[in-house]
Amino acid sequence: MSTHTIAFIGLGVMGGPMAANLVRAGFDVVGYNRSPQRAQALAAAGGRVAASAIEAATGADTVITMLPDSPDVESVVLGEGGVLECMRPGSLLVDMSTIRPDVARRLAETGRDSGVRVLDAPVSGGEQGAVEAKLSIMVGGEEEAFEAARPVFDALGTTVVHVGPAGAGQTVKAANQLIVAGVIGLVSEALVFVDAHGVDPDQAVRVLAGGLAGSTVLDRKAASMLARDFTPGFRVDLHHKDLGIVTAAAREAGVAIPLGGLVATLMGSLRAQGHGALDHSALLLELERMSGRGETADS
Template sequence: MTTVGFIGLGIMGGPMAVNLIKAGHQVIGYDYSPARNEVLTQAGGQVASGIAELVQRADTVITMVRDSADVETVALGEQGILANARPGQLYIDMSSISPQTARQVAEAAKAHQVRVLDAPVSGGEAGAVEGTLSIMVGGEAADFEAALPIFEVVGATVVHVGPHGAGQTVKAANQLIVAGTIELVAEAIVFLEAYGVDTEAAVRVLAGGLAGNRILDRKAAGMLARQFQPGFRIDLHHKDMGIVTSAAREAGVVIPLGAAVAQLIAALKAQGDGGLDHTALLKLVEQLSGRAGA
């Protein structure tokens, strides 16, 4: 077992850090929120006074923060990870950021002889709690192998997908598919309700056929009940859709359906619904259909 420094103890990072503690790792955490730090302490972890202390005490450092700017600050800042890291230390960023930023961090780490992996995850809060996340990893194969004992605690599907930045590229594709699927499930639910169909029965049979997908399995019940407590917030999916639309443009790839869903997510955010779960796309479908509050 190893000492893991975990920066970012929010909806995803908190449960992941707790699972590492349960598996026998010593975890030193750091978050701007005292409440999140307290949860880690109650689970048996320790809390560092800052990034410098955390990095100096850890064998492996993990970040799970909001966006590319946060990763740049935490990793590349004057008092950040690389400034305090030891040669040979392993740094794993599990945030969802742009592939370009992931490559930038990896390049900067070379000067410090720090090994870097970009390892974003999919599976939402439930996957983080259950330790069943899908983890897509970019970086050197040897560093991936070294990190496997950690990945296998927090994830059920762990795949090395290529060089630095590849993990974030696959995550962008993941977010494109998830957003599009949620939108289609939302449209189907509003369509079924307009005809007075037993929607719970309809979801069961749809989930068993070719239309079956993880959104129907894990999210449809909450959508039917109009329960949009955040497992993954609209704000964050809006950020991720910005990443994928920008990356697609750079590659010369046309994503017309993805671009449309990105605009729908942006509309929800503009209406003040950024703190809701991304399944709140259902609200917008109802509004556009003139069925809000029906």
Template sequence: MTTVAFIGLGIMGGPMAANLVTAGFDVIGHNRSPEPVQRLVERGGRGAGSLAEAVRDADVVVTMVPDSPDVEAVTIGEDGFYGLVKPGTLHIDTSSIRPDVAKRVAEAGRERGVRVLDAPVSGGEQGAIDATLSIMVGGSPEDFADSRPVLEAVGRTIVHVGPAGSGQTVKAANQLIVAGTIELVAEAIVFLEAHGVDTDAAVRVLAGGLAGNAILDRKAAAMLRRDFTPGFRVELHHKDLGIVTSAAREAGVVIPLGAVVAQLVASLKAQGDGALDHSALLKLVEQLSGRS
């Protein structure tokens, strides 16, 4: 049985680790707070009280942590696991971080005999629960081939997109599209409500035409109820849009609409709504329209 250490058992990591248990892997979970570890144990996994304990016997280490500094800390930091795992261990980082950091971590892994893939995911909390995530993978083709049994236990669309850092670049593009689409759906909802239209009916017909998209399918019903229970927090999307705008500037690419949406998300976070779901952009549209 392949032993998988799973580091980071939050909104996304918890259900992903549970799905690995369901698929028959020996999963050892570690998290900064103990409650998610206990939930994994209740699902049939094992818990570890420290990073070193989690990775000691692992064949594969999966990380799902919030940001670039967190990935660096758990991998190449003073107490990072790259100095603790056995040679040939496969590290699959499913976090969303800066592409340049993913490249730096991969190079450090190679120097220490660790095989590294950047494999950020898309699909939100429900995708993690249902094991239907879209996974964009950067790294060597050989390591990608070895990772497939693990990734197939948590995702449905799994694509190798290029060398180290490529997965994070594609994820940045994903977050650009998602944020822009949420903003447009939010604007459409406020527009429809202002005209007294049956919004449930409107969403159904819009979803069936050229305007159809995953945000209408998965988020619109909750947006209509003003239910912004987090599946993906505003503060995390704010971080991701910072990655997009920085990477675009470095490449000399202009993203005018993306830059506007990044500022809207930043405003929402600054007003204290960073812990809400990113569909809470609807609140900001209402506010700007004088309808809040």
């Protein structure tokens, strides 16, 4: 696949290291980011930098988008001068953003009309997973397109699963974000709880992590939460957006998510207080505020 050209659009916290890992895997990667300074890391890693999304996508075998929200993806892919206009029949469009399932299905339908194979392939694992190429990738779309894109996915993640037709990847990602937010909320409650009873929270986390309460969230987030270090790996703003996707999709399907609705409200409250730029583990601040404990972190 060394002659396989990948256009990577969106070189932020997640996209930047993902694009760099594709370069290391031997792909010819040309990247574009709206903020040009973000693209310099890709250039330093051996990739090429384009002046626009359409320039990056022209001639590419695979186009990957890693953008903040559904409107961003729609604009870059389907808008006037969108990348779909320049893609060759048979090429691959892989959206790795987290967007609404219905938008993912519309991208696939529009791509099919142009002869472009489209996959929705959102990821989980955070910045650390992106850097280490250990992401979990949930893929929706046609089986043949999934197999064609498999070498690309294998360079980015360790758990790669084809979960169903177009939109299925985004549906599973919504479920992932529901679980992650819920666990962060419960870890926050537990930390406030043990601290209120005068228990050493570091020792509490140590033993909790070794039992049934152990989780990836506890392993990766508890230490920074205790240190009150909320440097963003995944921002509150983005998780708030994702929980909006979850609640809307659940309502559309007639599914009750009472715990999810509550944690979505808590995340929204945290964001409304000006903490949207912090890591989503800053949900601890909201639980402390509600309990009349703790100090406000700088945003």
